[in-house]
Amino acid sequence: MTRSGARHWLLHDVKNRGVTAWLLGGLFTAFYLALYFTDWLTLVARGIGLDNKWTLYGALYTLAVTAGGAYVIRKYRHNRYQVVRTLVVIFVQATFAFSIPHLLKFFQQPEYYFSYFWPLKMDYLTPSYIFSLPLPFVLYSFLGAVLLAPLLAVLFGKRWYCSWVCGCGGLANTFGEPWRHLSDRSSLAWRIEKVTIHTVLGVSLLLTALLFVSWGAGKSHPELARFTAGFQSFYALVVSSLLAGVVGVGLYPIGGTRIWCRFFCPMAALLGLVQKFGRYRIRVKENMCISCGLCSKYCEMGIDVRSYAQANQSFTRASCVGCGLCAEVCPRGVLRLENARAVDPQEAMLVQIQGAPAARPLI
């Protein structure tokens, strides 16, 4: 049942795929279509003294993350993981993803986003673009994509990126908070997700390989260069604009907040594979789950967390972005995000208590 009163009706309607939710979804979709395929927003930007539509978009995005972040921090103020994580998300968005690129431009440097890496940002391993930048940017692009991002994912799971740094995840976890419970958690959705996300990853890898080949041999094979350029603009249209923007954010009020991250993001796919072999896991307390299902309901990646919790199974899922909301909403404190240490705490205990008197036998 919903609480009575117009305000409660509206809150419920907008959060549960009601009329207002569909209207809002339409509005978001229209906004992204206008942003990517028209110049109307440039007129708006100029009207308020900004240089182009992308600056306006960046400002709106930062505003949404900051306002949503403030709401999230207030809502989960008793949970320090959520408070710290959200503060970092806001900080990264305001600096690395907004102010610093503009500062760089102001100082006649390339407009570079230190919080984005290949393969999410294909440009950063596109040889024709990246090699036109000063050396430090080239090094950061390469080392960030092939070394830093996977290494941190081994140590902390992909959450270090997807839930702490990335702008897409940042928007989902702040502005998107009211819709996080709408993700489909059926096993069918999981099967589809595995196909789509790895397809996009495969395509992005193929495109990168082609970009390098055509950069090296394009002059002698103009048809290859033409094909690669066509492929590149197709990828930019379908993946970067339609899937990441229009579908990814446009459908927030209908399909939940992480549609892009879950079904399409090549970076999430790559770090997810790394995560499976890393230290990160969700630990499940033995025999404490009451199968209430709040964890599954509020998982924005549609993971059926309850199925692991009620089976006493600690687990690592490739798709888990480590937002920590399952642990937050669990009414029995069954779940805990952790980076499993090299030494198991139980072994540590055995070492520590060797000096203590031996356990007396039971009875």
Add this chain to the structure above:
Amino acid sequence: MHYVIIGNGVAGISAAFQIRQRERAARITVVSGESDYFFSRTALMYAYLDRMNLRDLEPYERTVYDRQRIERVRGWVRDLDAGRRAIRLDDGREIGYGRLLLAVGSVPHRLPWPGLESAREGVVHFVSLQDLAACERWTPSTRRAVVVGGGLIGVELVECLVHHGVEVDFLVRESWYWPMALAREEGDLIAEHLRGHGVRLHLDHEVESVVASAGGRIAAVRTSQGREFPCEMLGICIGVRPAVDWLAAVRTPPALGRGIRVDSSFRTSLPDVWAAGDCAEFPLPDGGAKVEQIWYAAKRQGELAGRAMLGDRVAYQPPLFYNSAKFFDVEYTTVGEVTRLPGDAVSFFHRFPGRAASLRLIEQDGRVTGFNMLGSRWDHTWFERWIHERRSMDEVMEHLHLAQFDVEFGRVRLDEARAAYRAFRGAARRQERA
């Protein structure tokens, strides 16, 4: 072999899955009058709070029943004939069984308060799906509610009503909240927390009678203290008892005590009939009998009863007691014995300053026997282990951090608790010397 299970709660469903896991060929039928699909009873409040839909309460995808070939029958069972090995439903259908499990759960307690019969509307319990429906039906027309009973379900109902903007008078018979499980300090902490959420908590109040309006809606509750609390809803949450009344009237009733009497392998007095979960009363080694009415026990008993029905040798002994709960925002973990202690038991209590959190450790004969933790998260398996290993409280306090389960960056600070513990022990020693 046809296995028939009456009751699709956690005990019945755990038994069904246990049987299916081991016997691929068995025919399994689960009968329920309450719901078509197994749902998490412990999550009823989250549906009432509008945090989940009813469908979200179901722990398994619905396809699992077809995949596992578990037949579901909807209906209340009215008769059991162990001679013909058959049960009969309220609509007359008969189902024959090879082996039968009674996992029929509990029903809410009710006391014969004067005036209760005439209050046909607005009186609710909070145990079943039907109770939830009733709560949701009465809430919109309710400004004030009275909830009676200082246990877990009472607090859950209070939280839901508060969420829906209802003013709640919460009547508790005892002189602090839930003395069955909490000592006075913890009871006070919870009381403070409830009052902080706007709940009007009245301790030492026992219901004497209830008043209904002319239309039959509940209108007020009168207590032994001579006070009258006007209300449009009354929640009765004074505990549950095994749902066995109907069994007294069947053709072949099993032996009944408080619940359905079973032996340590969950066998009832009837041939090929077992019972498990809230409704089962099993013998203790000391000659007594016990009914366990919590989720964890029902899950455990259901699995074991399933094994017993398959022919395994099962000798059930309730393990070390543990439980968990949440009172509004305060989480609760308990292991072992923490109340009704002998006089020489040592009880160390520490309240974490600045937050609604506390810990209590109990030591008897130089070894730790119980834990009561509020407001922070703990891995109870460490507590169980320390109790089984007969560790002293000194050792446990030293290693307590191993059991912490709070979120990253959010652990409660144990240094203060340890300092308080040293002071507590020092004072005890000084007292001994004096």
